[in-house]
Amino acid sequence: MDEIHIPNDATYAPVALTDLIAGAPLASTLLLGATLPGQVISAAALGMYAGSAVKDWLARQDVRWIDFVVEFGADVHWLDAMPEDARREEIGRLARRLDDGWTNEHRPRQKLARDVNRRLTEFIASITGQRVKTSSAVRDFGLAQLVFPFAMGACDVISGDVSIFRDTGLFEPHVICHEFVHRKGYWKELHAQVLAYLALVSSDEPLLVQAALAERLHRQLKVLAAEDADAYHDLVEGLHARSELTEALHAVRPDPTAYESVVGSVMRRLYDERLKLTGQNGISDYDVGFTNFLWTFAHSEDARQDRDLVRV
Ligand SMILES: [Zn+2]
Structure with a gap:
């Protein structure tokens, strides 16, 4: 199979290069009372940053991109609205399926990141016929936080640097996978949500499937509750799910x-x-857009991908 390697050199720097550029002058002013060392560090970092970004950009020239309308019958501006009663039914099914297939497995973040990256690479390759290899490095701090x-996490658009800000427990495989989709060059939030979900839910690893289903459930609950935090927590209680799931959703x-x-x-x-x-479409792409996408795909007559992928 055709293979492309994106170097992602910036991910090997000891701190995120964007943070270094933004923070070095400030830190040196505060610590040393002078801005010159900070400017020297910034200039050096800027050089490395620009160099690695250009290498990544060049490597991406040969990437075969997924056409979301052709493959899934849906895209950012190609969405049908999921009716509210269908959302409520899906929430019930998701909660039951999570309960039935529950696993308490815990995997260290770096191992999880490698496993998730491998799965995502294979999933995208199953559509495009091309493996796009990217770094599995993950930071646990970034100024973006x-x-x-x-x-919960961030991927720098230029350097591909990925940071995960807090322990997201149950959702961690999805959060990492979402950022890794960005690193592979898909910058839109809807695309990151959808490809992360589909890659994980179609894996044969219970831990990864669980994260995907939990993310879908969490997003459905957020849509129903809108901005009302109390309504959200009430909906979680109303699931009467196992305590691990209830706690994670709260x-x-x-x-x-x-x-x-x-x-x-x-x-x-x-x-x-x-x-x-x-x-x-805005922040709504994380939840309304994401769930509408899966709904539109599930009802699409001419999507090339198997619609069983989104059934629960
Ligand atoms: Zn994102």
């Missing part, structure tokens, strides 16, 4: 701290605007 306190929508709610609400609006400016 301070700017986007509501985020924990993934934590009550924001004062800092998070102030920074979060401003940054959310800006982030929503940024998504719209880049041809996406």
Whole structure:
């Protein structure tokens, strides 16, 4: 099979290069009272950053991209709205399926990241006939965490640097996979959600399947509850699922701290605007868009991929 290797050199730097460029002048001012060392470090980092970004960009020239409309009969601007009663029925089915297939397996993050990356590579290759090999490196801190306190992870658009900000437990395979889809060159949030879901749910590993189903359930609950946190937690209680699942679903929508709610609400609006400016529907692509996509695919007459992939 055709194979492409994206070097992702920036992922081997000891800290994220974007963070170094943003933070070095500030840190040296605070620590040393001078900006010169920071500027030297920034300039060196900028050089490395630009070099690795160009290498990645060149390697991506030969990537065969997935045509979402052809393969799944759905895309960012090609979505049917899932009716609310269908959402409620699906929530019941997802909760039961998660209960039945439950696993308490825990895998260390770096091992999990390698396994998830391998699965994602194979899934995309099963559609395009081409393996796009990318780095499995994951950081556990990034400055983006301070700017986007509501985020669980981030992938730098230029360097492909992936950070996972907190222990997301049950959802971790999905969170990692979502960021890895970006690293393979798919920048839209809907595409990251969908490819991560489909890759994991079609794997034969219970831990990965579980994460995919849990993410779908969590997103359906968020759609029904809209912005109302109490409504969300009530819906979780109403599932009467096993305690591990109930706890994980409560924990993934934590009550924001004062800092998070102030920074979060401003940054959310800006982030929503940024998504719209880049041809996406906005933050809603993470939940409304994602679940509508799976619904549209499930009912598509001419999707090339097997619709059993999305059945629960
Ligand atoms: Zn994303």
